[in-house]
Amino acid sequence: MTMTDLPPTAGILEGIKVVECSTWGFGPLCGVMLGDLGADVVKIESPTAPDGARAMIFAGGMDLRLPDGQATTFETMNRSKRSVAVDLKKARGVALLKELAKEADVLLENFRPGVLDRLGVGYEALRQVNPRIIYAAACGYGFKGEEVERPAYDPVGQARSGLMWSNGRPGDPPQWNNRALADMAGASLLAYGVLGALWARERQGIGQRVEISHIQATLWIQHWGIGNAFLKGMDEWPRFDRDRAASPIANWYRCADDRWIMLSITDAERDWPKFCEAMGLQSLVDDERFCSIEARAKNSRALIALLDALFASEPFAEWERRLKTQPDLIFDRVQKVGDLLTDPAVQANEYVVEVDHPRYGPQPYLNHPVTFTETPGCIRGVAPELGQHSAEVLTQWLGYDDEQIAELVIEGVVG
């Protein structure tokens, strides 16, 4: 890990102003991505009822509290932003949001559809004050249909999109994946959509609404399985059954040290002899039960049983050494989160970087997911305290002086 420099150099989106009215993961991670690229992301929260992620104690069956009681989800989903606390239940607060949106390039929100409209700061209202604004909105069910206004969290996306039936082994009940994949995929795709809309604005001079939902995003990350099932007219793209894998060299095995190895040898015809050679299974190369793709599919249980026994006879490191003698063979170790910090590829590529947190000291953070060689994204600051930048932003964006800001604070409009 290397320590990132804060504050960093100019980014791709320098000069782009984003007003984020969003909570939990879906909207906030999108804001992180734009902030990593250099946009000035101002997160608006209520002074009295801020983003619930700040105070969330349990989620995914886990205790989310950091040693000082603050919630980790807020930390992971809100770097590279500034915080302005505004009470949108007060008319003056709504007016203030409108003033900020007038200066902004992007408004990002994941309230329940209709909430900002009712406050008078929905898309139709904001485009009146700023026709070039890109209004990026996330919800659970899409913005059309009878379920538009239903509230949703990540599990709605996983449940409704078919992901829960693909997560697990055949015979398992459905299983929610404890990584919030619907929220995370949704955020990345919304960031992609915002960039697409910024490009369209540059070329065609227009602002627009950009919309995404949990269902839509979670379908997209399953495009391979779901798209294939549709084209083949199948009702399900079933869970993978490792005990009957049609290609036993695209499967995973437990080694003697209880570590697992994942084989991903897809060019099976070319690589079967190389695999046998590396594994010391030369006798099997021409074995009629296993010598072709069709034969291995037909006799897969026998071959899997044989490989189960073989892999269980040596530790992972030995199999790795042998398989590496054939550089075309695709395989890897099955890691846990804790293995990442010492993973040489993660280290060499700085996929995890250390950031000095004012409250917790040096902390490992996931880096921006894309490497740009000329204009890199980077972590521009840890998650802000509530209202940490209220005065600063009101001055920089709107030219408010200290007296005006003090009045807003006294009225409880700004915190």
Next chain:
Amino acid sequence: MSEGMQPLGGIRVIECSTWGFGPLAGLMLGDLGADVIKIESPTRPDGARTLVWGGGMDQRMPDGRGVTYETMNRNKRSLALDLKSPEGVRIIKELVRGGDIFLENYRPGVMDRLGVGYEALRQVNPRIIYAAACGYGFKGEETERPAFDPVGAARSGLMWAAGTPDDPPVWINRALADMSGGATLAYGILAALAAREQHGVGQRVEVSHIMATLWLQHWGVGNALAKGMYEWPRFDRRKAPNPMFNWYRCADDEWIMLSIADDERDWPKFCEAMGLQHLQDDARFRSRELRAQHCEEAVRVLDEVFATQPRPAWERQLLTQPDLIFDRVQHVGDLLEDPAVRANAYIVDVDHPRYGSLPFLNHPVTLTETPASIRRVAPELGEHTCEVLQEELGYEAEQVAELVAAGVVA
């Protein structure tokens, strides 16, 4: 299939990529209106065209073609070209000269050895955006190792996040590493286009299986890193500390997912909707702490309750309290009739010249003024070779015929 205003109209992408990771990125740019020219070898095209087994599934369409090629290559034109010939390299460079994006997912170093790596192409076009995907990142000792989706799933921790707590590691049969990789790379390409516009620079844009799959797990992985935990374990439904953030089997064997995170506010509403008013003040369950303390008991009670009625009955009851977040756990086959999927056109029918009308997943983001669109299905190998060479590079029919005769294009 509609035209309309295309956000990436006028942008040209030259795609040298195979399987899922690179092709999905190309597809997304194509959906947004870019002209994506997919380059494949005339004799060894994208292996997805002929894949027989993948994910334990027979990949063949009724006519024997690989289904993965169809799902990953809509909105592209196909140019069959031998990159190992000097003429092939010359044609690539001509395309890059007038192009915006070069997209590849070969093993790192392969394009360099063929003479069409980033250093060679930026000589031809300094503004080119060179988007590259690989398994292990472009630094470190493993850079040149080959990789498929399962490498990302295995190495990033996703396999230990998949499945129930008692399962061995599980690979999710959806190619999540490839798909999130393709989507993340498309995002990176759009950002690089913005950077080119603003700073006037072309550059390399890089994504790996490992990084994309980590990003997809940011909530769990980021939280575990922040808390100094070795693992962010799989969710155990039998011990869910909040029984209203859990899933249950109904009498008709269908499952319902509850996602009631605001449990203090919503416990009375939940009890009311479910007809469980007697539990609201039950000494075991009446507060968040008590429910967590008696979690196994609470899950058992709700298991029994949900098993007494079919799912539609529970849906009706829960909908009487509009703040309660829940949904049915669907299979792929349920999607075609899903009212939200239909109302939002998340799946659209496309008329395929060989297979007739088929359902396709629509673009994942809705741009209201400049919508994405599906304008063509995956191309035949070399379907647009003549068209591209003649219309885009100004070749005469005779020159094309010579290249065909020489085996350079097909």
